[in-house]
Amino acid sequence: MTPPAFDRATAAFEYRYPLAEVLRAFKYGGKLALGQFLADALALRTQSERWPDFLVPMPLYSARLAQRGFNQAAEIARFLALATGLRLSLSTLMKIIDTRPQVDLPWKERRANVRGAFECDSNLSGARVVIVDDVMTTGASLHEAAKALKKRGAAEVSVWVVARALPDVVDG
Secondary structure: OOOOOOOEEEEEEEOOOOHHHHHHHHHOOOOOOHHHHHHHHHHHHOOOOOOOOEEEEOOOOHHHHHHHOOOHHHHHHHHHHHHHOOOEOOOOEEEOOOOOOHHHOOHHHHHHHHOOOEEEOOOOOOOEEEEEEEEEOOOHHHHHHHHHHHHOOOOEEEEEEEEEOOOOOOOO
8 A cells, every 4th residue: 555645644533432423513413613622622732743834624526515515624724724823725725526425435445536536726836735624534535635735846745634533433
């Protein structure tokens, strides 16, 4: 297996009860006020990290965004930018392919599902970028997103997620 395209990953929590229920309420129940709590926890966890030039949320494909009404990663990233003073870019990274939801797939199929799904049209020469997301399971989507950013010149891509799922926590 190839190593991930991102340089490091930091999670505020392990993905398990009761946090898993909080994330579900936030992401699928539209409880957007929980974004403040999630971002504050992430800000606390990353305070000793090397600060990036800017944050980018993991993007959703346009149809999924329209269906859900919001991008959970963008909501967390907005609160995180406010809490840390870091710059936020909502347009640097785009999802250009409507892939199947990763949660519906076994772990071994996830990388193929998102291959080539992200694009960046900004010049990132030498930039240190952090991708913000809610949950990292296999890291397949984050790997592909980091590849797109590095292709446009990002010197360093880190991943900051609210929670990290461990193999014994999810089926696969």
